[in-house]
Amino acid sequence: MRGERPGGHTGPDRARAPGAVGVPVDLEAGLAPYAARSAKSRGRRFAEPPPSARSEFQRDRDRIVHSTAFRRLEYKTQVFVNHEGDLFRTRLTHSLEVAQIARSVARNLRVNEDLVEAISLAHDLGHTPFGHAGQDALNECMRGHGGFEHNLQSLAVVDELEEHYGAFDGLNLCFETREGILKHCSREHARQLGELGERFLLGRQPSLEAQIANIADEIAYNNHDVDDGLRSGLLTIEQLAEIELWQMHYEAARAEYPQIEGRRLVHEIVRRIINTLIVDLIDETSRNLARFAPQSLDDVRAAPPIVAHSERVAVQAAALKRFLYRNLYRHYRVMRMANKAQRIVKGLFEAFSDDPRLLPPAYQTHDEASQPRQIAHYIAGMTDRYALKEYRRLFVVSDEV
Secondary structure, three states: OOOOOOOOOOOOOEEEOOOOOOOEEEOOOOOOOOOOOHHHOOOOOOOOOOOOOOOHHHHHHHHHHOOHHHHHHHHOEOOOOHHHOOOOOEHHHHHHHHHHHHHHHHHHHOOOHHHHHHHHHHOOOOOOOOHHHHHHHHHHHOOOOOOOOHHHHHHHHHHHHOOOOOOOOOOOOOHHHHHHHOOOOOHHHHHHOHHHHHHHHHOOOOOHHHHHHHHHHHHHHHHHHHHHHHHHOOOOHHHHOOOHHHHHHHHHHHHHOOOOOHHHHHHHHHHHHHHHHHHHHHHHHHHHHHHHOOOOHHHHHHOOOOOOOOHHHHHHHHHHHHHHHHHHHOOHHHHHHHHHHHHHHHHHHHHHHHOHHHOOHHHOOOOOOOHHHHHHHHHHOOOHHHHHHHHHHHHOOOOOO
16 A cells, blocks of 8 residues: 655635625534544645535545445445345445434534545445455455455555546545544554554544444444344344343334334334434443543544443443344355355456456556455455356356456
8 A cells, every 4th residue: 555645635624605705614613622624634645726615524525425436335235145135235325324323423422424424435445245255255365465354445445446536546535534444454554554554553543533433334234234134034033032222122112013013113123223322322422522521633532432332232232243143144044155255256366366367457467466466456346246247257158258
């Protein structure tokens, strides 16, 4: 990954009010002192003129939404492979759900909604086809070549791989957006990332906006995996009775609506669980803000993690997560599809490694050492259906090339 380039923020976050020429409007008025502000951003890797009628973080969000990688999320899945049904969550619907949850939390805490939305929408841009099974397979293939991790791949997408602008590779996002995308990072990789990797080496925290997006991600995927698991028939309501967080809302829903059944009952319970988690997150984080009393973003970075659930709700959420691991992610039907997915990813990687001429020209390189990374970029960018199609092209005799 390339190091940081000069190119800080070039102007304040202000737009002109309609019909009021020359009268600036502060687009981030009302934020708490510990919120991230565009006007105080650490900037972009390449300097650009300031945007009109939007803040720098709004510009980041817009670039993410218009990116090729974001559109591909529609055909990348969470647990179920894309061809298994149109009603299951995709990475795109998941990212939108994360953004909705994160914005609700950010608004209540008076931090930057535009930044938290940009981070939420971008957090899965580097995910492989076939969810975690695809990532695990690609990481195994890349062992000895620096490994593969989807957070670093998301960063590679926004820093290098998107091709939308004449002046630079990638999307040239603000430091704070890129920082939020990079949730995890080994010390080895952190040393290669310059300023962006410093917090992993120094034990510091990212912005509150990044912390919010991280937990919103967990809230969204845990609860919506429950919904998809029930819809698929891999989970049952009877099984979920052992989970306190589920059962308390099941009983409350049935008490309020005695006749409720089926999908309506599931939706009623899931929405109540999500609401409980969001309200608790806001309340506990508010208590932490009062406790640590940060007066600036630098204070947030120096403090312990501030965005958190209460101890009781954290225990309940962890129990739900363990339940999903045992009963959904390790369900034999999910494991069968995961096994197929890993065979596909590994087969593609091996074929391209054995003969890079099979790759599209844009991913071929004369540098033998960098060729595996180019193969990883190509495979990681595939949708589920494209990976299946590419596999058939390479290994199934047909007229398709």
